[in-house]
Amino acid sequence: MSATDSLVPVQEALATKLQAAVADLVEVPPTPPVDRSKAGFASDFQTPLALQLKKQLGGNPRQIASTIVDKLGGDDMIAGLDIGGPGFIGVTLSDAYLQTHLAGMLASDRLGVPVLDDSTVVIDFSAPNVAKRMHIGHIRSTIIGDALRRLGTFLGQTIIADNHIGDWGTQFGRVIWAWKNWRDEEAFAADPIGELERLYVTFVRKEKEDASYTDRAKAELVKLQSGDAENNALWQMMIDTSRVAFESIYERLDIHFDVTHGESFYNDMLQPLVDELLADGTAQISEGAAVIFFKDEHGDDTLPPFLIRKSDGAALYATSDLATVRYRETEWSPTRCIYVTDTRQQNHFRQVFEVARRMGVDTRLDHVWFGMMTLPEGAFSTRDGNAPPLHEFLDEAEKRARDQQVKRLESLGETWPEEELDQLARIIGLGGVKYSDLSNNPQTNITFSFDKMLSLEGNTAVYLQYTSARTHSLSKKAASEGIAPPDGTTLKLALPQERDLMLQMLDFGKATRAAWEQGKPNLLATYLYELASKYHTFYQSCPVKTEADATLQMSRLNLNLLARKVLAQGLDLLGIDAPERM
RNA sequence: GCUCCCGUAGCUCAGUUGGAUAGAGCGACCGCCUCCUAAGCGGUAGGUCGCAGGUUCGAUUCCUGCCGGGAGCACCA
Structure with missing residues (x-):
């Protein structure tokens, strides 16, 4: 390539x-x-x-x-x-022009899509909190971020996927206290992250009834922050435990990070940064805290005040984000940095980006935000413990995909090996989960429902996967009939359906570029859906096996092959696999 | 109160720097398997693109105001 x-x-x-x-x-x-x-x-x-x-x-x-x-x-x-x-x-x-592109795309490992420059782009996504299980609320950032990582890489940019996990903060006071007093060793051995989450949720419930728990948590937090050996060991154990749990989800979803620098990674940089911003006048002391204000020429606030150090001296999430921006710039010199979080953080990132500019950071900073996911009965949160854990959700997705496939095979009177059924269930189920997210414009709110998110009808991953399977089936059948394999160059357009398909395939590079540039994987998903639809139309009206004109037959085999390659590449950019048969 | 986001077919949503006649899926209705996989294809019905102005040869798209829904707004992350 x-x-x-x-x-x-x-x-x-x-x-x-x-x-x-x-x-x-x-x-x-x-x-x-x-x-x-x-x-x-x-x-x-x-x-x-x-x-x-x-x-x-x-x-x-x-x-x-x-x-x-x-x-x-x-x-x-x-x-x-x-x-x-x-x-x-x-x-x-002209047909000659289309023929050149068909041949060029088929001969190219990257379907002829031009590369951008190879400058470095940091993508910050997923970022779950330590000591809590990942639940369905984490899925959007994780899946969208990974798709962007794949898109940027395909387009030739040097991507650094950074998982900015929440491994620091007030929640550790709670979990450490609960661990010391309430832990269930057996439960921990069986399901480590589940037990940590149970301790956290139980503590929060208690805290609501009895305010004295807040002080107990605070005491443990102070010990942790002042270097107490026991608490630091517990804290480290919780991080390690959590990362093992996160990793199993990421592996299952085929999602990868280049670095995992949690918030705690930046701890040592926070106070010097605050001092610096105070010294150069960017920040000022207000009500005992270090604050940055955003005023226009009339003295009106353009953004809410931005707190970077509490009156008790502690740094905040905001401080850590500023330190992160600077670290990335000095360490990696990226041209662009993309943050994938939900809409609630829009103001926060506007503040961060504005301060970053004042700090002299010239990296292009993009906030790719997505809408809220809620349960039919309202918002969910780990604190309330009412969010379906991600692994259970994925189990359900695979189960539904398997059930549907089994039912279908029964009606066809076919029997497939169990192993292939399992693999297919994985590919279809997980593909469906990813596609249900990636096919929508991220910026709409979602009411969570298994039925909706795991539907296998309409504009879903199965439709695209089925299209791909059809292309395989067609070429296998042609080969078994003794028809010569596609030569990669012949193109003859007899029917409008062939031309439509070819023109659609010509647009692949444009779709990937738009999706990457705008941080909207749904632009690629929509493109692929249209491609699949045009392929099916082509399939319906342009027979291969029975075509008497040898040139036309060869041309159709080439179109079939290119359609498969574009679909496979496009789905891969969305993190979705395409089975050979289904 | 201030700021941001959203409002497109009965429902869920696309709509790529403003371009000719606004598109899918689901649901409804009518067709297509002696034919390379019917998880498919073809067709019908369904719209004052929230409302009112403005800019333009041209606005779902840009600007202003209003209405409706969601979110954020100093010591959480």
Whole structure:
């Protein structure tokens, strides 16, 4: 794989040609927008360039379009041009051009998608809290963050996935006290993280009834923070225990991190940072605490005050985030850093980013936020212990997928090996969980329901996986009929369904780029869904086995192969596997 | 009270720097398996894109105001 096997994206190529065509007409040619033509139009792509130039040139936009069309003639990329409506230029690509791209994509390990620069991008996601089980509330950050990691890597950037786990803070006073007084060794041996969470939840319940528990927790916390050996050993044990539990979930979901620097990693940097911000006037003492204010020229607050040191001298989450930004910049020199958290932290990150700029950090800082997940009866939280644990949720997903597959095989009268059924249940169940998250714009709230999140109907992972399985099935069947395997170069477009499929596949690079750049994996998911839909239409109307025209038959085998490759690559970027048969 | 986010078909949601006729899935209805996997395909019905203004040749998209829902707002993370 190398950058040399990349293909110039269609829209880019067309935009360049259009720009050249209008170079004589205007001083500064605009970047022409080029979009796929909607169904019902004869052309493949359309541009409103002539309409946009009307302002500068005056006159009739259809006349301008006509001038542009004249200059574009005689090009081997373009087979036809037309002018429609008020002055839209429609472009139909030549079959030769499409053939070059089919062959180029098939020959390339990365489907001809050009790489971006290899600059470093840090992605901060998942970040569960120590001493608590991961539950369904952690799934969105984890899955979206991992998809972004895969997208960025595919596009050639150097990704550092950093799991900023919550391994410091007031909750440790509670769990340590509860551990010392209430622990159940047997339960801990059987389910370590479950027992730690039980201790935490029990403590919080007690604390609600009896305020004196707050002081007990505080006393343990002070001991921990002042270096008490026993408490520090307990704290370390809790981190280790938690990380083992997290790791088992990550492995199951095929999610990976490059570093896991928890909040405690930054402890030593916090007080010097606060002192520095106070010294250079960024922060000031207010009501005994160190605070940063955000004022506009009228002295009005543009953001709420940002507290970086409590009046008792303790640093905060905010302080730690600032130290983290600086650490990443000095250590890795990233060009971009992406934080994947829920919407509630929008203000927090605006504050962090603003202060970071004042600190001279010039890394591009992006907050990719997603909506809240709630239970039908309302919000959930670890404290209340009402959130379904993630591993149980995943179990249920796999079970449903397996049940459905078993039922289907029964109706088909087929028997598959148990081992394959297990693997399929895993691929479909976990794929469904990921896809239900990734296929939606992240920024909407979700009411959690097993039925909704684990549905296997409609726009779901199964549909895409089934499409992939169909491509395998088709080529296997063709081979068994003695038909020559795809040659990777032949393209003959006889029916509109073939052209639709090919044009869709041409757009793969654009979809991955948009998803990565905007931090919205759903843009890729939607693309893949459309691709799958077009493949099924192609499959329905373009037979291979019975096709008498050998060239057309070969062309269809090539389209089939490319569809599989694009689907497989796209699904992989979403962290989803595609089975060979199902 | 201030700030941010959301509001698109009965339900759940897409809609890629403003582009021609706003799209899917589920649900409803009508078709397609002697044919490469029917977890599929084709078709019908369903919309003043929350409301009112503004900018533009053109607005679901940008701006302003309002209505409805959610979230955040100094010593939690």
